[in-house]
Amino acid sequence: MTMHGLFISFEGIDGAGKSTHIAGLANAFRAEGRAVTLTREPGGTPLAEKLRAMVLGDPMDPLTEALLIFAARRDHLVNVIAPALLRGDVVLCDRFTDASFAYQGAGRGFDLNVLSTLEQWVQSDEGLLGDPAGNKPMRPEVETVIEPHLTVWFDLPPEEAALRLADARVPDKFEAQPVEFFRRVAQGYADRQQGHPERFARIAASQTRENVWQAVRQVIVEKGWLEGPACHE
Ligand SMILES: Nc1ncnc2c1ncn2[C@@H]1O[C@H](COP(=O)(O)OP(=O)(O)O)[C@@H](O)[C@H]1O
Numbered sequence: 266m267t268m269h270g271l272f273i274s275f276e277g278i279d280g281a282g283k284s285t286h287i288a289g290l291a292n293a294f295r296a297e298g299r300a301v302t303l304t305r306e307p308g309g310t311p312l313a314e315k316l317r318a319m320v321l322g323d324p325m326d327p328l329t330e331a332l333l334i335f336a337a338r339r340d341h342l343v344n345v346i347a348p349a350l351l352r353g354d355v356v357l358c359d360r361f362t363d364a365s366f367a368y369q370g371a372g373r374g375f376d377l378n379v380l381s382t383l384e385q386w387v388q389s390d391e392g393l394l395g396d397p398a399g400n401k402p403m404r405p406e407v408e409t410v411i412e413p414h415l416t417v418w419f420d421l422p423p424e425e426a427a428l429r430l431a432d433a434r435v436p437d438k439f440e441a442q443p444v445e446f447f448r449r450v451a452q453g454y455a456d457r458q459q460g461h462p463e464r465f466a467r468i469a470a471s472q473t474r475e476n477v478w479q480a481v482r483q484v485i486v487e488k489g490w491l492e493g494p495a496c497h498e
């Protein structure tokens with residue numbers, strides 16, 4: 266049994282414009298007959314959503330925060346992402362592990378080596394590859410670490426993101442951080458892209474919504490994953 270679905274994550278600092286385009290992309294895939302699982306991190310399962318509320322609402326030390334986020338990620342992988350990939354769905358995930366490296370690592374200064382270890386443990390496919398009836402786990406020859414096939418990174422200067430968010434919503438724990446925090450987070454994403462150039466697609470997110478949408482769609486079309494004419498929603 267292989268995971269023959271498509272796993273795409275969306276990243277960027279708060280206010281970069283991710284959420285604006287994820288639903289449009291889901292519609293574009295559905296219009297071409299693909300089943301889509303639309304999900305987000307932290308969250309995506311009842312347990313992970315509870316952990317999300319704690320992480321975004323309560324002050325805590327960086328290790329506690331990282332452990333809760335990766336615990337939520339494991340639950341999400343086990344219960345939503347891996348089953349969807351096994352079914353052959355397109356999984357569109359609003360943030361994944363790159364956000365942990367950008368926010369906890371670069372933003373909060375948490376140890377990147379510990380994050381790498383958590384990434385290896387939590388995203389191991391061990392225990393995730395069940396048979397179709399969900400019975401005994403079938404072990405592959407070589408254990409692999411599940412990660413997105415593509416990460417669409419909305420790159421926007423922190424000052425512009427702050428202007429966009431000023432009136433848009435009540436800030437959560439991270440959104441309330443000063444612009445210097447988001448400069449570090451943005452650098453964290455840039456570093457992550459350098460480490461994984463084949464997986465990352467950078468989108469210049471300062472453009473108009475329509476141009477950003479065309480750029481996002483173009484990336485997916487170039488991968489050969491979407492064909493149809495451009496249309497939003
Ligand atoms: N290209 C754009 N230009 C100007 N404003 C935008 C653009 N894209 C999104 N916005 C607005 O910026 C705010 C943040 O967008 P959102 O998609 O919620 O960002 P994110 O999900 O990355 O935090 C929203 O008010 C949204 O309407």
Ligand SMILES: Cc1cn([C@H]2C[C@H](O)[C@@H](COP(=O)(O)OP(=O)(O)O)O2)c(=O)[nH]c1=O
Nearest residue numbers: 279306307334360361364365368369439440
């Ligand atoms: C996935 C993830 C998110 N986050 C943060 C980034 C965001 O500020 C917050 C929630 O992300 P997001 O869902 O993008 O928030 P919203 O829907 O309000 O735009 O969680 C981390 O700090 N680490 C992580 O690993």
